Amino acid sequence: MEDAVSDGGVIGVDVGGGGGKERILVSVRLRPLNEKEIARNDLCDWECINDTSIIFRNSLRERSGFPIAYTFDRVFGGECNSKQVYEEAAREVALSVVSGINSTIFAYGQTSSGKTYTMTGITEYTVVDIFDYMQAHEERAFVLKFSAIEIYNEAVKDLLSNDNTPLRLLDDPERGTIVEKLTEVTLRDWSHLKELLLVCAAQRKIGETLLNEMSSRSHQIIKLTIESSAREFLGKGKSSSLVASVNFVDLAGSERASQALSAGSRLKEGCHINRSLLTLGTVIRKLSKGRHGHVPYRDSKLTRILQPSLGGNARTAIICTMCPARSHLEQSRNTLLFASCAKEVVTNARVNVVMSDKALVKHLQKELARLESELGNPGSASGTSHLEALLRGKDAQIKKMEKEIKELIRQRDLAQSQLKNFLRIAVDDRASRQWDESSQVSTSRVTTSEYDDVVSVSATSGFPYRGLNFGFTKFDKSMGTEDWNELHSLRSGKLSENDAFSPSHSISSSNFIRLIPRRSENNTHEAVDTVEDHCKDVQCIEIAESSTSGRKELGISLNERTESQLSTTPNQEHNATRPLSVDSPAITLEQQLQNVRKRIDDLVRPYHDEMSSVSSTVELSKSQSSALTKSRSCRTSMNSVSSPWFQDAGHTDNNTPPNSFLRNFPGRPDQLQRRHVALNCDIDSETLLGLKEMAQVQYDKQCGNSQIDNGDVEVGGMRKDAGVHPMLDLPESSPSRWPAEFEKKQQEIIELWHECNVSLVHRACFFLLFRGDPADSFYMEVELRRLSFLKNTSQKNLDKTPSQDSLHISQTSSSRKLQREREMLCKQMHKRLSTEERRELYTKWGIALDSKQRKLQVARRLWTETNDIEHVRESASLVAKLIGLLKPEQALREMFGLSFTPQLTNRRLFGWKHGLTSLKQ
Numbered sequence: 001m002e003d004a005v006s007d008g009g010v011i012g013v014d015v016g017g018g019g020g021k022e023r024i025l026v027s028v029r030l031r032p033l034n035e036k037e038i039a040r041n042d043l044c045d046w047e048c049i050n051d052t053s054i055i056f057r058n059s060l061r062e063r064s065g066f067p068i069a070y071t072f073d074r075v076f077g078g079e080c081n082s083k084q085v086y087e088e089a090a091r092e093v094a095l096s097v098v099s100g101i102n103s104t105i106f107a108y109g110q111t112s113s114g115k116t117y118t119m120t121g122i123t124e125y126t127v128v129d130i131f132d133y134m135q136a137h138e139e140r141a142f143v144l145k146f147s148a149i150e151i152y153n154e155a156v157k158d159l160l161s162n163d164n165t166p167l168r169l170l171d172d173p174e175r176g177t178i179v180e181k182l183t184e185v186t187l188r189d190w191s192h193l194k195e196l197l198l199v200c201a202a203q204r205k206i207g208e209t210l211l212n213e214m215s216s217r218s219h220q221i222i223k224l225t226i227e228s229s230a231r232e233f234l235g236k237g238k239s240s241s242l243v244a245s246v247n248f249v250d251l252a253g254s255e256r257a258s259q260a261l262s263a264g265s266r267l268k269e270g271c272h273i274n275r276s277l278l279t280l281g282t283v284i285r286k287l288s289k290g291r292h293g294h295v296p297y298r299d300s301k302l303t304r305i306l307q308p309s310l311g312g313n314a315r316t317a318i319i320c321t322m323c324p325a326r327s328h329l330e331q332s333r334n335t336l337l338f339a340s341c342a343k344e345v346v347t348n349a350r351v352n353v354v355m356s357d358k359a360l361v362k363h364l365q366k367e368l369a370r371l372e373s374e375l376g377n378p379g380s381a382s383g384t385s386h387l388e389a390l391l392r393g394k395d396a397q398i399k400k401m402e403k404e405i406k407e408l409i410r411q412r413d414l415a416q417s418q419l420k421n422f423l424r425i426a427v428d429d430r431a432s433r434q435w436d437e438s439s440q441v442s443t444s445r446v447t448t449s450e451y452d453d454v455v456s457v458s459a460t461s462g463f464p465y466r467g468l469n470f471g472f473t474k475f476d477k478s479m480g481t482e483d484w485n486e487l488h489s490l491r492s493g494k495l496s497e498n499d500a501f502s503p504s505h506s507i508s509s510s511n512f513i514r515l516i517p518r519r520s521e522n523n524t525h526e527a528v529d530t531v532e533d534h535c536k537d538v539q540c541i542e543i544a545e546s547s548t549s550g551r552k553e554l555g556i557s558l559n560e561r562t563e564s565q566l567s568t569t570p571n572q573e574h575n576a577t578r579p580l581s582v583d584s585p586a587i588t589l590e591q592q593l594q595n596v597r598k599r600i601d602d603l604v605r606p607y608h609d610e611m612s613s614v615s616s617t618v619e620l621s622k623s624q625s626s627a628l629t630k631s632r633s634c635r636t637s638m639n640s641v642s643s644p645w646f647q648d649a650g651h652t653d654n655n656t657p658p659n660s661f662l663r664n665f666p667g668r669p670d671q672l673q674r675r676h677v678a679l680n681c682d683i684d685s686e687t688l689l690g691l692k693e694m695a696q697v698q699y700d701k702q703c704g705n706s707q708i709d710n711g712d713v714e715v716g717g718m719r720k721d722a723g724v725h726p727m728l729d730l731p732e733s734s735p736s737r738w739p740a741e742f743e744k745k746q747q748e749i750i751e752l753w754h755e756c757n758v759s760l761v762h763r764a765c766f767f768l769l770f771r772g773d774p775a776d777s778f779y780m781e782v783e784l785r786r787l788s789f790l791k792n793t794s795q796k797n798l799d800k801t802p803s804q805d806s807l808h809i810s811q812t813s814s815s816r817k818l819q820r821e822r823e824m825l826c827k828q829m830h831k832r833l834s835t836e837e838r839r840e841l842y843t844k845w846g847i848a849l850d851s852k853q854r855k856l857q858v859a860r861r862l863w864t865e866t867n868d869i870e871h872v873r874e875s876a877s878l879v880a881k882l883i884g885l886l887k888p889e890q891a892l893r894e895m896f897g898l899s900f901t902p903q904l905t906n907r908r909l910f911g912w913k914h915g916l917t918s919l920k921q
């Protein structure tokens, strides 16, 4: 039956009795091993056992936790050619277009799995069939139009135009998302098509990666639109025609930066590719669950353009391409996971009929009459009563929501008034102290007239802090008009040119900025205020007197929790910005940390004993350490590539894990703190920024808002490499999926350890401690993110200029450290293993008993085969034995985690808005 009129002159007509609802046709194509894979003896892990099933054949399968067999509409082994794939997996869907039904054929899969190879064949075979159909139906007149776009780094480009300007997407209320100013060419014949395909291939962004010499770096969508109408009615004003499009989508391949060894622009492309595929995965996953809630089509250009093909008015076939090699196991599983979800997605294709105005009017009149009769006839008014019930339900819902809104408003007002009262009390109290202290300073200033005025301001934002005006009123008494004007300009963030501003914007902690105006000698007053009267992120403004310059600084703490700590300390050192939150909950927290550290000390002491010789050369004195805590150079050094803390224990450089992890890390041994100056430093701005970005990404994801600003390319793009796969959305993981997730995460962590040159001792402790208990998920996630962050930071640093690079720890230095650790473990073998045990070890590890440096050979092999879980397990046990960690389960889990106790203080101090909260979840 005909459906409602949708597009002005175009109406959608339901296909058959089933209303055109059908599942996406999903097939899998396994390509043969390529030459490179054969050369490195890569094994083929997958086999198509019949036309619809593919199985995973591997000795590890019992432990994998993943399904072994997968079933799809069709599976194709390496021996199948593209023609066969076209005929069985795409033909029927693609040719719907000649009957007025939109269709889309996708190729999805990891890089180098054969998407372009497959789609090239399918596009050509489809067009051949379309031409055949046109020839066989001479009674109809056909118009065939061709257009092609690529989506490269989230910009849409016309592949038939030399103009590189990105095309805009427009939201047409009738036609949906359309690409503005897209070239559309009317196809003449087969050779014309070949010509156009060549133009597209030449224009498309291709780049070389380790996995594919001709890797497509963009998503390509070729669109053929076919309009047909009966010749006999042509020009008679009453014809109706069919119009539909078929899209051939060759997606860029998902890739792991580590596997594709991409860097620079390749890496940036990879990030964009992964990001849009992530959105595609999310859309498919949500649709597979039955269209509940928000489907984030608009989060990427790809999904926006393809919205009709993803659960809309189109028939869709997806061909998932796979590399059979063991080295691509992870990616292949992800592809199969995507394919499994896609199987569940239902589309609703309709025949698109374009009607002449006359026919359209007739159709509408008919439809109107039908509706009127339905409304007017009580007998057939089942629909009406249904509508009434629906209306009643909605009314009740509205009333309920109104009530809820009222209650929420009441609660908000109450909270606001409580906050106001609290602030007023705090400000009154503080202001009176400030007045006392400031008066003293002011008096001394007036009498001596030898100090420059110094004003400390915080350039952060927050809520208005009315109480500060109180302080001003006091100062007013001794201020002249000029002073007042100057103060006023300070308050509004403007500073007059006459203010010889010292360029020393000292940046302390995260957001604190102190601006120091030097005023003329004859000025006898002080002006103190904060810019914009904001207090949320203001941490401390101190009163200090520099012994060298004879300058006195005056400041006010606006931290509402810390007013009791306010004091005038005229002799305080100029640089020593003094955090005032001494009585914060951090004290009790610190005590808890001490206890935990003690336990960890006991556990790692044997290791420290061994390592002390290595590390003694680098031990820093406490004074150095504390000086660096405040110095800018220290903070700069903290921008260095991070390495895990256990590795830090034995090494010299200022390698620093993401600092917030360490700052919050409750179980860090004292020795480690002392040895590693960076651990004591305040969080550096770059790391903070990175963490904020990570937290923001996570927060956005949890809010269902995965739209990421283009500026966040690396972070957003790196999410995939940070272990969050499109199809594995962490917050939704269920206990039943945990074993599989655990294995996956464990494998990712093992790989990242390897890539980041993480300490073997750290790896061993972690591996032996977290063995798949559901409670481990938190630690696994933290470790995964931390490592991904390290890796990304290290990658970012590689892209930097040499001068910047010198501030960071190079890959070489971290691998040198690892080398030293191996040497240390080698020495331990002599002490900890008997001759017999050593002999057994050599035999087990395939080391000839008469070869030289056997112990070193073993040490060098430890943790090298990241894909072999047995090897990993043996490495972990051996390392644990060598460092005397006989009962790893006694190690504290907290050693590897974050302290996520809600800490309002932290949020305020570092200006985190909601990121931290989201990370806690």
Ligand SMILES: Nc1ncnc2c1ncn2[C@@H]1O[C@H](COP(=O)(O)OP(=O)(O)OP(=O)(O)O)[C@@H](O)[C@H]1O
Pocket (backbone or CB within 6 Å): 030, 031, 032, 034, 078, 109, 110, 111, 112, 113, 114, 115, 116, 117, 118, 212, 214, 215, 216, 217, 251, 252, 253, 254, 321
């Ligand atoms: N089924 C197959 N049989 C033989 N060779 C194949 C097959 N599939 C792919 N290949 C070859 O593998 C290589 C990579 O294929 P292709 O470029 O199509 O991969 P891709 O998935 O499009 O990669 P990317 O995402 O990086 O663009 C090509 O040289 C191609 O000829």
